[in-house]
Amino acid sequence: MTRDIEWHDTDILILGTGGAGLFAALHAQQAAPTGTRITIAVKGLIGKCGCTRMVQGGYNVALGTGDTVARHFMDTIEGGKWLPNQEMAWRLCEQAVVRIRELENEIGCFFDRNPDGTLHQKAFAGQTADRTVHKGDLTGIEIINRLMEQVLSRPVEKLQEHRAIGLIPTKDGSALAGVLMIDMRTGRFRFVRAKTVLMATGGGPTMYKYHTPSGDKTMDGLAMALRAGLPLRDMEMVQFHPTGLLAGEHSRMTGTVLEEGLRGAGGQLLNAAGQRFMFDYDDKGERATRDVVSRGIYAEMRKSNDPDQVGMFISMAHLGPDTVRKKFTGMVKRCEDSGFDLAGGLVEVVPTAHYFMGGVMVDVDTRTALEGLYVAGEDAGGAHGSNRLGGNGVANSTVYGGIAGDTMGKDIRSMRCLRDPDDAVLMAEYDRAVHPLRQTPDLVQPLRNRLQEAMWEDVGVMRTADSMRRGLDRIAGIRQDLMQVGVASDNLAFNLTWHDWLNMASLCDVSDVIARAGLARENSRGAHFREDYPAPGDMKASYFTIAQQAGDKVNVTREAVEFSIVKPGETILPDGEPETLVAAQ
Amino acid sequence: MLDLRLYMLQRISALVMAPLTLGHIAVMIYAVQGGLSAEEILGRTQGSAFWFLFYGSFVLAVSVHAAIGLRVIVHETFGLRGVRLTSVTWGIGLLLLSLGAQALVAVTWPGAV
Amino acid sequence: MAGGRMRPSRAHPLWLAYVLHRVSGLGLALFLPLHFWVLSWALTQPQKLNQFLSFAEQPVVKISEFGLVFLLAVHVFGGLRLMAMEWLPWSAPQKTLAAGAVGVAFLVSGTFFLQVV
Amino acid sequence: MDGQKDTLEVSVWRGTSSGGDFERYEVPAEENQTILDVVSWIQHYADATLTYRFACRVGMCGSCAMMVNGRPRWTCRTHVRKVLQGRRVEIAPLRNLPVIKDLAADMDVFFDKWVAAGGAHAPTAGRNDPIPPVDPQDSTRVTASAGIECINCAICYAACDTVTGNADYLGPAALQRAWTLFNDSKHDRRAGILDAVSGSGGCHNCHSMGSCTVFCPNDLDPMSAIAGLKRETSRRFWRKGG
């Protein structure tokens, strides 16, 4: 097999078309000098893949009536259990105000209004103000469709169904030269050189048996960053959503979210015996925060330990099936399409991996340690610490995507020319990708199932040192087996099985780091719960983990959180501010 | 292959024809009921300005309407476009117009028989 | 060719109304030149017209005449239905309107038929 | 549970833009199974080279539409039980779009037309201006909101015979988007939209055959939206005299 790679040059390259990628393209176009070539490459179709489109609940932004950026910031810090990078969290809350106006006024989104015409805002769990702007429970569709139209109607070069597989630095390793990709439709390799590259591939913890993100997200970005030697932070922090649909292992519906609002409206969680159990775990019962409910369900599942009856049940019928049907039309219809009766019956649920708080270390302008590489959205770590508040996810991707576009547009002015890649790295990445084509063909999916079992059982909702070590062994075994599994090379055009293999490679790499970072954090914060270290530890001595690959080894270190804006136990809200502005339910 | 102009022409011609066709059907029912012969009918229509205008506008409208209608069908079924499609449209329109004009003269011209 | 991949299935009232409108329009467009031609005999060969008219007394021809008037009626009311839904601001229950148009067409052409025989 | 599983008899169209044919597969039947699950099973366990497209798995992204027994459907939300004919089901790529490979269609034309119909918002305010109040009950706004939840799945586009015959026709989804923007008080080029939909591929080509509305998985009504465009363009025609 010859190393057949087509070269392609651009100035600004953006990977991914979620909220971060699309906003970056628009801002880069506004900020860069005229004549700058902007290219957007994506694993699927523009705007149609990724999780921003799947956003249901909405977008957090402090827009007055008592709510302030400071309050949003404090909620974010407290929600993140004092681990967030405070500068990033501040910028997120502050810029969300600008970004939501941009979304409404410039991009053309229409968010739900109050009868008086002002924006409607509600409160997600963990917030002390009605802050979440939304469009019904299909907020992401509105945001992404409008962004997509803007990008599609602009002279931005579009590389659809192009998968990034490797970040290629210059020979001296000081800067990024470009990105190696596979044109999925033809199966051919393409090396795209660019002065600046934004990585916005959106993380996505899909190495768990139950997961919510879209099928295209498989941690490719973080795996690439890891191989490029970039430091990754908070890698142990995987957020689980408590109520994922359980439809059987054979179904892609399994793991998809049943919305938070069901519990808020009075939905009950029942075990196999038909009893409510959440009050055994928390005073707020079903209305406790995501992490608490997830652990409650998980603990109950472990207690019953019945292979024929895995999940718990959510029950809405006591609210009156017609009321439920009216209030949660979309959700009821979705369940119905997949064969479940949400309005009148029981629907089996499990905690499901939802969001990845960890990511590449960046500064508040999205720059990374590698010149020319920028990271925004779910791929970037720091803004959420140990827990992401519902509604801070899209805010984060749109705010920082825009910032990345601005920054690249500015930085590019001082970058004269394209850089030459380190051929050795380019060839190594190529070889890595064609490795399966040189093995005997075999099934890939069983390995994915094995990895998902291992991560769910050993590095999941509740962890111990033993379980995570066992997890590491299992991951290593799966990785070894993956290297033996081949993909027939006779037809590489749109060969999904080859891409499944590459997905598995990314997922294995990042799974390993999750377990290692989990071992390094010897306390329980937010999404990370250690049964052997259940206490949160001293807030003032908070540290975050940093994982970095050197050679073949991944090292995890700890670094103290810098309380640059507010210290644990203190607040930046003015004296006498009420604890919460949300009317008690 | 229908832009606003052709669309309006087709709709306007249809609107013109609607009362005319219904009127025509009514006349036919009446004529058949009264057992009128061809000569009797022609006797009434020939030389009548009213019937000339009545059928005249129908012929005009139907030529436009059917030409555009067939143009759409020809485009959607056979993929004809451009000059060829335009000539087909005009061809049909003119054909209908000339045949229609002949019939019009036959039916309404004074003393044609 | 895209269409060759599969026969699409799409039988529903509005689609049937569309097919009916097209078929009737096409039918009329084919019949009308003939009609004009026959009429113009009045000018050139009156006796031929009379022959034709007595030929038209035959039952088979009567039935096909009914068909023609039916086509015309279907097309006219179908067309009026279309223009009503395109131009009038109400959000009409489309299926009822479509069925109604066909119904009225039947009525008109039925009357015609009854009168003729 | 019951040891021996039932199987489904699945015909899947395989091929590229230069041709192809149906191939048969036996797929284990499951209690809860969507068409997307069936297709995925084939790729995972029976034929590694099968190509299809999906992303969200829950009816939000509109990537997974295919022809199922001759009807365009979102496969991630189509329960097998709903479409099974005996034990059989036939799956093909979306109609009216070029095929890339097997079940994956090339959606570029669809989106090009979306843009050509004037489907991108033009701002009347900027990021430093306050968000304008809009009465959600205002009738124009209600009209705009009616089509807003379109997921651009192209199911309506595949269902429309006018699209099949008329390559220039913008199609129901793009026109519905244009109608939404026309009724959006925040949109700046509302007259421009009427121009964009009045050309030779515009809204006037629609025969109101209604397949778009009947098959839209989100119960949207592009047919009425298009009728709205015809009404407004006609009204302007009379006012301006052409």
Ligand SMILES: Cc1cc2nc3c(=O)[nH]c(=O)nc-3n(C[C@H](O)[C@H](O)[C@H](O)COP(=O)(O)OP(=O)(O)OC[C@H]3O[C@@H](n4cnc5c(N)ncnc54)[C@H](O)[C@@H]3O)c2cc1C
């Ligand atoms: C079901 C669900 C509901 C959610 N609800 C909310 C909510 O209500 N509020 C909230 O704030 N957040 C919510 N989130 C989280 C939120 O969606 C994400 O945090 C955010 O959208 C991430 O944006 P992003 O741009 O970083 O990534 P994404 O939107 O996921 O986009 C990533 C993009 O990168 C592409 N990509 C991936 N790998 C590659 C590769 N190798 N090469 C090229 N391209 C690649 C993907 O195809 C995709 O286009 C929800 C998430 C899910 C899954």
Ligand code: HEM
């Ligand atoms: C008299 C009243 C008539 C009315 C109200 C009327 C109305 C219409 C309308 C609204 C259309 C457009 C249909 C569409 O775009 O889908 C149409 C199409 C058509 N009409 Fe008529 N029409 C009339 C008479 C006729 C006559 C007499 C003929 C025949 C000569 C005719 C032939 C056609 C044809 C061929 C089409 C094209 C059908 C298609 O595009 O599917 N029409 N008509």
Ligand code: SF4
């Ligand atoms: S209108 Fe309906 S069928 Fe058409 S693209 Fe939108 S959601 Fe899909």
Ligand code: F3S
């Ligand atoms: S199916 Fe097609 S013809 Fe019009 S009503 Fe819908 S766009």
Ligand code: FES
């Ligand atoms: S996979 Fe997104 S709509 Fe079906």
